[in-house]
Amino acid sequence: xxxKQPVAIVFDTFGSVVDWRSSLIADLSGYAASRGVxxxxxxxxxxxxxxxxxxxxxxxxxxxxxxxxxxxxxxxxNRLVSDFGIQGLSEDDLVHIxxxxxxxxPWPDALPGLTRLKSRFIIGPLSNGNVSLLLNMAKFAGIPWxxxxxxxxxxxxxxxxxxxxxxxRLLDLRPDQVMMAAAHNxxxxxxxxxxxxxxxxxxxxxxxxxxxRDYAADQDWDIVATDIQDMASKLGV
Amino acid sequence: xxxKQPVAIVFDTFGSVVDWRSSLIADLSGYAASRGVxxxxxxxxxxxxxxxxxxxxxxxxxxxxxxxxxxxxxxxxNRLVSDFGIQGLSEDDLVHIxxxxxxxxPWPDALPGLTRLKSRFIIGPLSNGNVSLLLNMAKFAGIPWxxxxxxxxxxxxxxxxxxxxxxxRLLDLRPDQVMMAAAHNxxxxxxxxxxxxxxxxxxxxxxxxxxxRDYAADQDWDIVATDIQDMASKLGV
Numbered sequence: 001x002x003x004k005q006p007v008a009i010v011f012d013t014f015g016s017v018v019d020w021r022s023s024l025i026a027d028l029s030g031y032a033a034s035r036g037v038x039x040x041x042x043x044x045x046x047x048x049x050x051x052x053x054x055x056x057x058x059x060x061x062x063x064x065x066x067x068x069x070x071x072x073x074x075x076x077x078n079r080l081v082s083d084f085g086i087q088g089l090s091e092d093d094l095v096h097i098x099x100x101x102x103x104x105x106p107w108p109d110a111l112p113g114l115t116r117l118k119s120r121f122i123i124g125p126l127s128n129g130n131v132s133l134l135l136n137m138a139k140f141a142g143i144p145w146x147x148x149x150x151x152x153x154x155x156x157x158x159x160x161x162x163x164x165x166x167x168x169r170l171l172d173l174r175p176d177q178v179m180m181a182a183a184h185n186x187x188x189x190x191x192x193x194x195x196x197x198x199x200x201x202x203x204x205x206x207x208x209x210x211x212x213r214d215y216a217a218d219q220d221w222d223i224v225a226t227d228i229q230d231m232a233s234k235l236g237v
Numbered sequence: 238x239x240x241k242q243p244v245a246i247v248f249d250t251f252g253s254v255v256d257w258r259s260s261l262i263a264d265l266s267g268y269a270a271s272r273g274v275x276x277x278x279x280x281x282x283x284x285x286x287x288x289x290x291x292x293x294x295x296x297x298x299x300x301x302x303x304x305x306x307x308x309x310x311x312x313x314x315n316r317l318v319s320d321f322g323i324q325g326l327s328e329d330d331l332v333h334i335x336x337x338x339x340x341x342x343p344w345p346d347a348l349p350g351l352t353r354l355k356s357r358f359i360i361g362p363l364s365n366g367n368v369s370l371l372l373n374m375a376k377f378a379g380i381p382w383x384x385x386x387x388x389x390x391x392x393x394x395x396x397x398x399x400x401x402x403x404x405x406r407l408l409d410l411r412p413d414q415v416m417m418a419a420a421h422n423x424x425x426x427x428x429x430x431x432x433x434x435x436x437x438x439x440x441x442x443x444x445x446x447x448x449x450r451d452y453a454a455d456q457d458w459d460i461v462a463t464d465i466q467d468m469a470s471k472l473g474v
Contacts, residue, residue: 068409070409122372122376130407130409131384131407131408132407132408132409132410135359135383135384135408138383139359139383145383146372146375146376146382146385147368147372147384147385148383148384148385150407152407153390153407170367170368170369170387170389170390171368171369171372172305172307172367172369173369
């Protein structure tokens, strides 16, 4: 067990808690089939995710005013539907598809692991998703969060320090009483630079055949686990 | 069942979900006895609560900058300990006593009623308490909130419209998709003026022998129930 125990643990969500790639490919393929619309949905999902960081970076650099992730997703989707030459989607279809990010399924260890952690710690997502996205996802998937730390609470996306330090401020805790848990080393590096504790577990299938990094911890994070169940064990719950 | 069903229901907390008066009197009396400090704790609790609205009104009127309820409570407590001539409390004692507001017990119908409502609706507190207060209370008492709408998310106390409309904004809902539930008619009147749906249930013992109002609904609220269990029944869950 690590020497320092957190009071609260916040989790990166997309990729760390939920499997966005398999969920979206299945969700979109099924929906499109029911609407008689064909496309390479796996390729579209990969391209959609590839647009995620560049779109947030435009906000982080001040090129765009604060914009919720739902709206960044929708702008990217509009462009990709055009780029992919997809025909026959109505506005209602596009709204439904964009809300696919609210209907993501957890990795198998996530719900049992989080349920164990919730028994001793405050748990919540600290995600670039907006509150409504994360809350709808929690209701859809049964994720037992205590509190939803959406990026719209802070008006900032990770890795801006306002997000990590904003959690500590809202919880009235010191940064070293909050642990950031993620499958992404870069997220943990930013959290550590703000004084948070850190926990890593890999998700080697997050990007399917396109995974390029984050197979292992690249720093001596406070906890290095195989998944969220193992993380709970390493925290003694 | 009412014709309009909400997507989310937010609850006033102090008095409506938790019994602050009995909880605090028991908590403070027991703690003070263990510390060998005697005082009329029931009178102190009543005076503490009486200081609640005037202290928030100083913030609402701009006489004070934004101040979390924990800090308003502490300032009132310092004054009352002096007014009551209470001797022998250390700084640690005062911190512990002030956090008594984080250790309030729910009314008997609250947990089963909220658990039923959570199965169909997003549920959360919309309280003048800060996020850390409400979250610690939820962990202490086992309240199954989906999201914590503390006043510090908005930088405003109820009945400022920024609170009611802030919930709708964070949930990406129209105001009439959000229901405010409370044992206080004035809270519901403010919520209705912002376009929210409303639900009333009385808590005739909230102020003990000092209750003066809110024995019954004083408007045709969308739901009028006897308690949160009955409210769940009236919403068909």
